[in-house]
Amino acid sequence: MKETRSKQPDITPDMLLRAYSIGLFPMADSADDPELFWVEPEIRGIIPLDRFHVSRSLAKAIRSRPFDIRFDTAFAEVMEGCAQPAPDRPTTWINDTIRSLYAALHNMGHAHSVEAWEGDALVGGLYGVSLGAAFFGESMFSRRTGASKICLVHLVERLRSKGFQLLDTQFTTEHLKSFGAVDVPKAQYEVLLAKAIASPNLEF
Numbered sequence: 001m002k003e004t005r006s007k008q009p010d011i012t013p014d015m016l017l018r019a020y021s022i023g024l025f026p027m028a029d030s031a032d033d034p035e036l037f038w039v040e041p042e043i044r045g046i047i048p049l050d051r052f053h054v055s056r057s058l059a060k061a062i063r064s065r066p067f068d069i070r071f072d073t074a075f076a077e078v079m080e081g082c083a084q085p086a087p088d089r090p091t092t093w094i095n096d097t098i099r100s101l102y103a104a105l106h107n108m109g110h111a112h113s114v115e116a117w118e119g120d121a122l123v124g125g126l127y128g129v130s131l132g133a134a135f136f137g138e139s140m141f142s143r144r145t146g147a148s149k150i151c152l153v154h155l156v157e158r159l160r161s162k163g164f165q166l167l168d169t170q171f172t173t174e175h176l177k178s179f180g181a182v183d184v185p186k187a188q189y190e191v192l193l194a195k196a197i198a199s200p201n202l203e204f
């Protein structure tokens with residue numbers, strides 16, 4: 001993995017979009033560290049939209065409609081949920097700089113959230129960046145069993161319906177592989193990315 005350190009004042013929303021367009025994304029060492037660094041993985045995680053897999057148990061759960069799924073109604077709250085520690089991640093990399101930059105992208109129409117609600121309670125969600133015909137998944141969280149998984153299913157359905165070509169997960173995990181995520185070499189990813197970025201910005 002390649003990293004290029006850059007202090008927060010140097011990064012603007014427009015620069016962040018440019019970085020995504022060439023295969024870079026920012027991270028912080030911790031939520032308390034104000035500095036960001038660029039990441040350019042040699043092996044990239046993607047979910048091929050035409051090979052997305054939903055298990056029988058998850059499909060059954062979705063049919064029972066346990067949550068009200070909404071889009072872009074609580075972007076800041078989703079980021080907050082993703083930033084909070086959880087049993088499987090005691091710390092996160094989402095610092096104040098990240099929150100500010102992605103809030104700006106959201107206001108520009110380039111960052112979006114998928115949300116799972118129980119009444120007035122936000123119980124899960126995910127957020128990411130759209131550019132051209134690409135969607136770059138950033139983070140997800142759950143406060144109820146299956147909430148983030150169901151949000152991911154709704155994300156993929158939405159991306160398919162809108163004509164998106166690329167769903168970037170940055171890295172793969174066993175959790176994401178169960179949905180069909182695969183690792184691709186940097187050179188192959190760059191071809192997929194260039195094709196998706198060449199598209200006009202699609203409506204999310």
